[in-house]
Amino acid sequence: MAAGPRLKTHTEAFWRDEFRISEADLDFLTGLILEAGKPQSTEQLARALIAHHCRLEQEAAAREAVTSRVYRPMDSYQVGERLVFTALDFAEGQVIGLRPGHNPRYAPFSVIRVAFADGREREFAAQFDQPHPLNRPIEELTRSQGQGMTEEEAIQAFLPYVAPRLEAHLQGLSDWVRLNGQWFLSGLLPEVHVGHLNLAEAIIYEAGRPVTAQEMLAHLDLSPTASEAAQLFALNHALANDPRFDNVGTQEERIWYLRALEPPAALEQPAVLKPAFVAEEDDLIGLTMVDIVEEIGDELDFVEGAIVHPARDFRFQLNFPHLYAGTAPAGEPLLRFLGQRERSHFPITIVDSRTGKRFEAWVVPAHRYLCGLGEWYASTGMTVGAEIALSPTGEPFTLVANIATARGGRSQWVRTATVEDGRLVLQIQRASVAVRCDPNMLIDVPNKEAIAQLMAHHEEANTSLFALVRMAFLELAKLNSQGYAHAKSIYAVVNMLRRSGAVPIFAILTRHACYDPVGDGQWAFDQNLVGRVYDTPEEMMERPLSARSMRARDQVTRYLAR
Numbered sequence: 001m002a003a004g005p006r007l008k009t010h011t012e013a014f015w016r017d018e019f020r021i022s023e024a025d026l027d028f029l030t031g032l033i034l035e036a037g038k039p040q041s042t043e044q045l046a047r048a049l050i051a052h053h054c055r056l057e058q059e060a061a062a063r064e065a066v067t068s069r070v071y072r073p074m075d076s077y078q079v080g081e082r083l084v085f086t087a088l089d090f091a092e093g094q095v096i097g098l099r100p101g102h103n104p105r106y107a108p109f110s111v112i113r114v115a116f117a118d119g120r121e122r123e124f125a126a127q128f129d130q131p132h133p134l135n136r137p138i139e140e141l142t143r144s145q146g147q148g149m150t151e152e153e154a155i156q157a158f159l160p161y162v163a164p165r166l167e168a169h170l171q172g173l174s175d176w177v178r179l180n181g182q183w184f185l186s187g188l189l190p191e192v193h194v195g196h197l198n199l200a201e202a203i204i205y206e207a208g209r210p211v212t213a214q215e216m217l218a219h220l221d222l223s224p225t226a227s228e229a230a231q232l233f234a235l236n237h238a239l240a241n242d243p244r245f246d247n248v249g250t251q252e253e254r255i256w257y258l259r260a261l262e263p264p265a266a267l268e269q270p271a272v273l274k275p276a277f278v279a280e281e282d283d284l285i286g287l288t289m290v291d292i293v294e295e296i297g298d299e300l301d302f303v304e305g306a307i308v309h310p311a312r313d314f315r316f317q318l319n320f321p322h323l324y325a326g327t328a329p330a331g332e333p334l335l336r337f338l339g340q341r342e343r344s345h346f347p348i349t350i351v352d353s354r355t356g357k358r359f360e361a362w363v364v365p366a367h368r369y370l371c372g373l374g375e376w377y378a379s380t381g382m383t384v385g386a387e388i389a390l391s392p393t394g395e396p397f398t399l400v401a402n403i404a405t406a407r408g409g410r411s412q413w414v415r416t417a418t419v420e421d422g423r424l425v426l427q428i429q430r431a432s433v434a435v436r437c438d439p440n441m442l443i444d445v446p447n448k449e450a451i452a453q454l455m456a457h458h459e460e461a462n463t464s465l466f467a468l469v470r471m472a473f474l475e476l477a478k479l480n481s482q483g484y485a486h487a488k489s490i491y492a493v494v495n496m497l498r499r500s501g502a503v504p505i506f507a508i509l510t511r512h513a514c515y516d517p518v519g520d521g522q523w524a525f526d527q528n529l530v531g532r533v534y535d536t537p538e539e540m541m542e543r544p545l546s547a548r549s550m551r552a553r554d555q556v557t558r559y560l561a562r
Contacts, residue, residue: 007061007089009054010149015158019053021169028052030185038229039182042170046163050155061090073128074135077112086141087134091116098126106130179237180251188230190223192238200235201244201258210248210257210347213239250342257347263326265371266345266362270325272455272499273369275300277465279503279559284537286554289506292487292521295438299329299368300501303560308332313391313402317441317488319495320384321455324448326374328388330363337392341365349398350390352376376401381434384492385441404436415443415479415489417496419450422457424496426475440488440521443496451496458497468497469508473515473525484522503559510534510556513545517552524548 008014029045061084071083081095097113110126125132134141149157170176170183177186203219204211213235222231239245239256246262249255259267279301285293293301297316314334322328340346345364350373351357361372376382380403389402406412416429431444445451458468472493476485487509491502509515509523513532516524526546534540537556 007054007057009050009057010089010154012158012161015050015161019162019165021166025049025052026173033183033185033188037227039179039184039233041181042163042167042183043159045170045183046159046166047155049166050158050162051151054149054151054154058090070138070141071124072134072136072138072141073125073130073132076110076127083114085114093117093122096121101125101128177233177237179233179240182233184230184233188226189234189237190226190231192222192234196220196222196235197238197242197244200239200256204245204256204258204261210255212249212253212255216256248343248346262345263362263372263374265325265327265369266364269364269367270321270327271459272321272324272452273327273367274459274499275501276459276498277500277504279303279501281305281558281560283503283507283559284540284556285503285506285510285559286517286541286556288521288554289487289510290557290559293502293506296441296488296491296502297329297331298491298501299331300499301503302332302368306332306560308336313389314399315387315389317438318382318384318386318388319441319492320443320445320448320451321495321499322369323377323382323384323386323445324452326371326377328370328373328390330365330368330370332368334390335363335365335368338363338397347397349395350376351393351398351400352380353391353400353402381432383433383435383437384443384445385437385439386435387438406433406436410434415476417443417445417451417493418447419454422454424451424454424471424475424493426479426493428479438488440486441492443492445496455496455498463498465494465498465500465504466508466512468494468500469505470530471497473523477525482524484518484524487521487523490523507559510540513543516543516546516548517554518548518550519552524551 008018029049032045032048033040069081069083071085077083077095077098079095079098083093083095085091085093093114093116095112096115099111099113101109101111103109106128109128111123112126113121113123115121171178175186177184177189199220200216203216213232216235217228217231220235222234226234236254240247244258244260245256246259246267247254248257264270265273277300281303295315295317297314298319311333314331314337316329316331318328335341338348340363344366345362347360347362348370349358350361352359359372359376361370363370386403390399391402393400410432411430412433413428414431414433416427416431418425418427426443429444433442433444469490472490473485476489476493477483487506490509491500491505494500494505509517511533513534514526514529516526518524526548529545532545534543534545540556541553543551
């Protein structure tokens with residue numbers, strides 16, 4: 001048989017179109033907070049409110065059923081009589097017809113015809129004194145909901161309508177206070193004044209580390225009449241609204257530190273690190289270039305879905321943007337090792353393997369970098385191309401930074417980058433090199449501010465990656481007797497013009513016919529083929545447009561499929 005009318009609270013139309021937050025609802029939710037004695041999330045409040053409305057309507061229907069006649073197949077009825085049908089969510093109807101029933105399997109019985117408020121008519125058995133689920137005492141029938149939704153089904157179905165509406169309504173009420181999706185009553189909160197906040201600041205300074213509100217409570221004289229939950233909520237709320245304090249934990253477990261003690265890059269991504277070009281899973285590069293990508297260790301080359309192998313240490317070669325910003329790439333293996341991905345930023349300890357000196361650095365998972373390394377870079381004479389390895393220790397959130405002293409003395413003939421007339425210029429000059437570097441990545445930068453300003457210019461001009469690769473290649477080729485440039489060198493120079501991962505740069509070299517691989521990571525350039533591209537991996541490997549007899553054949557693959 002077709003289902004009859006349903007309780008309003010079991011219909012989408014009610015919650016979508018009719019439901020409004022009432023004073024009675026607010027009284028109910030206030031009682032809920034008072035009973036729980038702790039903050040409640042929007043979802044918790046909305047779930048309770050839906051269940052409350054469902055129960056109210058069911059109770060009202062049950063009361064109506066008690067005062068009206070409840071339909072049972074065993075009873076007799078007259079035309080004009082009004083009945084309540086518990087099996088149809090307490091729908092009410094009127095008997096409009098009566099006739100004999102015919103079924104040779106049963107003794108004589110009657111059939112009543114009932115009209116419902118929605119215009120539908122249905123027939124039901126009467127005077128049917130046979131076993132039937134509805135031939136039970138009326139008290140049992142009125143306690144049963146019949147074919148309606150369960151409470152949990154109603155909550156799951158209608159929560160998307162109620163939660164946003166409830167949150168918007170509570171935000172407009174002064175006696176409700178919200179903190180990161182949790183609600184509490186303002187009347188239950190103790191006062192947290194500026195003196196308390198100044199003392200909280202002093203507590204963090206003295207501790208020299210992030211501190212929880214729970215730790216602070218022992219030193220603050222908040223109202224003793226307020227519950228601990230109310231004190232914690234009030235203190236966390238006050239700290240969240242004071243610009244001196246920064247939550248370096250999660251929304252569920254807040255840990256407070258002072259913005260004045262954090263490196264700026266922990267709070268905002270430096271301009272030189274903002275990516276212009278990142279790896280895509282469909283980028284095509286040669287297989288030998290995959291090894292170069294891994295040696296460089298650029299965080300912009302991670303693609304979601306790529307296989308990540310556990311590592312004993314985390315190696316990278318330093319590019320200019322990270323050197324300038326005092327940051328380092330945090331690759332996927334390192335981030336998985338540290339965990340805490342839900343935190344916006346958090347501190348770790350770095351130990352210099354050469355001196356044993358310990359210092360604080362910060363991890364920014366969303367942007368995949370470490371920051372706070374500027375002083376260490378300056379003290380070690382760090383340069384573009386430096387080889388750095390971070391190794392785990394037995395201590396939690398502590399890494400050893402391994403670097404080696406440069407071979408062959410400190411003064412070397414190296415590529416030096418300067419800015420002349422608004423363009424990058426490379427020259428070979430003597431420079432002091434204090435740490436071991438990859439020779440293809442090594443570039444001395446006497447005036448870092450000038451390079452940073454050049455990057456800002458190209459970012460504003462939105463210079464294409466193809467144009468940047470060409471600029472880098474031509475500057476490098478003039479320093480090579482054969483006119484070649486190494487892929488790593490091109491990467492290092494491009495990252496003095498705009499921020500890019502290695503994969504997008506190598507994809508340009510692989511796809512464009514004007515570049516040819518000549519072995520050992522070196523590439524040649526043919527001005528006559530500018531604008532010509534290869535379309536298939538086979539063409540990119542064979543390079544049929546090239547007039548160069550001495551070229552390397554490198555199998556080309558999709559980057560994510562490596």
